[in-house]
Amino acid sequence: MSLLKDVLERGEFGVTAEMAPPKGTDLSHLLECARAIKGRVHGVNVTDFQSAVLRVTSLVTCKLLKDEGLEPILQVTGRDRNRIAIQGELLGASVFGIENALGLTGDHTVVGDHPQAKPVFDLDSVGILQAATTLMSGKDMVGIELQGTPTFYLGACVTPRFDPMEAQILKMEKKIKAGAKFFQTQAIYDLDTMREFIEKTKHLDTKILAGIIPLKSAGMAKFMNNNVPGVFVPDELIERMKNTPKEERVEEGIKMAGELIRQLREEGLCDGVHIMAIGAEENVPRILDAAGL
Amino acid sequence: MIISQNKPFEEVLAFLENSEKIIIVGCSECATVCKVGGETEVQEMKEMLEEEGKKVLGTTILSPACNLLNSRKDMKQFKEELKETDAILSLACGDGTQTVAKVAKPEVYPGSDTMFIGEIERIGQFEEACKACGECELGWTAAICPITKCAKGLVNGPCGGAKDKKCEVSNDNDCAWLLIYDKLKDLGKLENMMSMREPKNFEKGNAPRRINLRNQEKETANA
Numbered sequence: 005m006s007l008l009k010d011v012l013e014r015g016e017f018g019v020t021a022e023m024a025p026p027k028g029t030d031l032s033h034l035l036e037c038a039r040a041i042k043g044r045v046h047g048v049n050v051t052d053f054q055s056a057v058l059r060v061t062s063l064v065t066c067k068l069l070k071d072e073g074l075e076p077i078l079q080v081t082g083r084d085r086n087r088i089a090i091q092g093e094l095l096g097a098s099v100f101g102i103e104n105a106l107g108l109t110g111d112h113t114v115v116g117d118h119p120q121a122k123p124v125f126d127l128d129s130v131g132i133l134q135a136a137t138t139l140m141s142g143k144d145m146v147g148i149e150l151q152g153t154p155t156f157y158l159g160a161c162v163t164p165r166f167d168p169m170e171a172q173i174l175k176m177e178k179k180i181k182a183g184a185k186f187f188q189t190q191a192i193y194d195l196d197t198m199r200e201f202i203e204k205t206k207h208l209d210t211k212i213l214a215g216i217i218p219l220k221s222a223g224m225a226k227f228m229n230n231n232v233p234g235v236f237v238p239d240e241l242i243e244r245m246k247n248t249p250k251e252e253r254v255e256e257g258i259k260m261a262g263e264l265i266r267q268l269r270e271e272g273l274c275d276g277v278h279i280m281a282i283g284a285e286e287n288v289p290r291i292l293d294a295a296g297l
Numbered sequence: 298m299i300i301s302q303n304k305p306f307e308e309v310l311a312f313l314e315n316s317e318k319i320i321i322v323g324c325s326e327c328a329t330v331c332k333v334g335g336e337t338e339v340q341e342m343k344e345m346l347e348e349e350g351k352k353v354l355g356t357t358i359l360s361p362a363c364n365l366l367n368s369r370k371d372m373k374q375f376k377e378e379l380k381e382t383d384a385i386l387s388l389a390c391g392d393g394t395q396t397v398a399k400v401a402k403p404e405v406y407p408g409s410d411t412m413f414i415g416e417i418e419r420i421g422q423f424e425e426a427c428k429a430c431g432e433c434e435l436g437w438t439a440a441i442c443p444i445t446k447c448a449k450g451l452v453n454g455p456c457g458g459a460k461d462k463k464c465e466v467s468n469d470n471d472c473a474w475l476l477i478y479d480k481l482k483d484l485g486k487l488e489n490m491m492s493m494r495e496p497k498n499f500e501k502g503n504a505p506r507r508i509n510l511r512n513q514e515k516e517t518a519n520a
Contacts, residue, residue, distance in 0.1 A: 112465055127496050168475070170478075174454060174487075182493065190457065
């Protein structure tokens with residue numbers, strides 16, 4: 005059974021981290037980070053050509069992490085595969101013993117490093133979850149019986165500060181209907197965002213892991229405020245970064261992330277956290293130390 | 298309407314590199330409205346080609362180029378010229394250009410790029426509106442097409458990529474799903490957006506598609 009499912013359903017505070025496969029065949033850094041994280045998290049998301057940028061595939065990386073003794077969460081986007089490929093990918097993952105899958109629409113090809121590519125989007129996030137749920141019933145999307153049935157703990161993502169929020173929650177409800185049991189959120193930096201989000205989604209029966217991206221500089225915070233949809237870094241955090249000497253900023257970001265996780269947990273604002281360290285996964289254990297996890 | 302744009306003249310010249318004598322055809326409908334293949338543009342093309350030392354044996358505006366029988370009839374005016382012309386340059390859309398190529402023997406080259414099915418917002422301003430997907434979704438989306446106006450063609454609501462209600466693909470584009478959301482809300486039909494949509498059936502869009510009204514009528518009569 006999925007460790008993540010087990011932890012979340014027992015009502016324990018779940019911790020997941022995100023890892024991006026490398027652009028190239030050298031997985032040494034990824035495996036180094038994986039070994040550092042091992043035993044500290046309940047699941048590791050492996051991104052699927054994150055930001056529409058070419059990398060090693062999520063499935064292959066999930067398998068390697070599984071072999072290292074970690075619990076992978078396969079991310080599947082609709083950008084690059086049609087419904088045949090998506091179902092095949094999910095069946096393949098199950099053959100590898102991967103028990104968690106996260107359905108995402110995916111960033112558009114034009115925002116990535118191969119803007120000339122033909123985008124697919126045969127299935128959207130809801131469609132991917134529907135497909136996975138159908139496979140779990142022992143049939144494929146056209147009703148043909150499978151030889152062997154996969155089992156997944158299905159997840160999806162949500163942006164707690166989307167405008168208008170109602171449109172996002174509407175879609176969140178559809179994702180739950182389609183089979184999502186847990187949500188990982190876009191990065192949050194303040195408790196108010198989470199308080200409001202929890203209030204608006206309290207009618208939903210699902211587990212929510214708050215997204216955490218440790219800041220590395222004030223510039224990074226400003227960039228996220230201006231460019232990443234749904235992300236809001238309060239001014240006081242930007243000021244705090246600015247007032248920290250340059251060489252101590254990464255450490256300060258780790259400290260801030262730890263504080264936020266601690267507060268979220270104390271206030272019961274989420275069922276767990278999802279840490280996206282964006283290339284600095286070796287810092288994840290230190291964030292967890294700072295959070296007292 | 299079919300929206301098209303002129304190809305760069307250098308590209309046209311490259312097609313006609315080994316052609317001396319040329320016939321230019323335009324189209325009275327979409328290509329005229331797009332200012333790509335009307336009287337004025339055909340005349341301009343003639344002058345530009347003559348400046349390059351080409352001989353233009355004739356020009357005409359087909360009405361419309363995409364009508365096979367009509368184009369066959371219209372091209373008969375060039376019975377003599379067609380015997381000696383090296384190439385035909387078409388300023389009609391891709392559809393019209395193929396029709397001309399069916400009815401004329403010499404090589405036919407496109408002088409324009411066909412862009413999309415769109416709406417004339419005002420003179421010279423066009424916006425893509427329909428993907429001709431084969432199964433119209435407008436009935437439940439407050440008549441805003443999610444297949445065309447959403448860059449990802451999503452059927453279950455907005456992705457997380459919109460910022461300030463604009464699409465992640467371009468700040469110039471409104472998020473189609475937020476437009477649909479606002480309009481459905483105004484109409485008191487937000488439940489349309491809450492309903493689970495099954496993955497779209499793309500089988501209906503497999504090219505090339507054909508419709509034969511006569512056969513359809515026969516089938517109806519026999520049924």
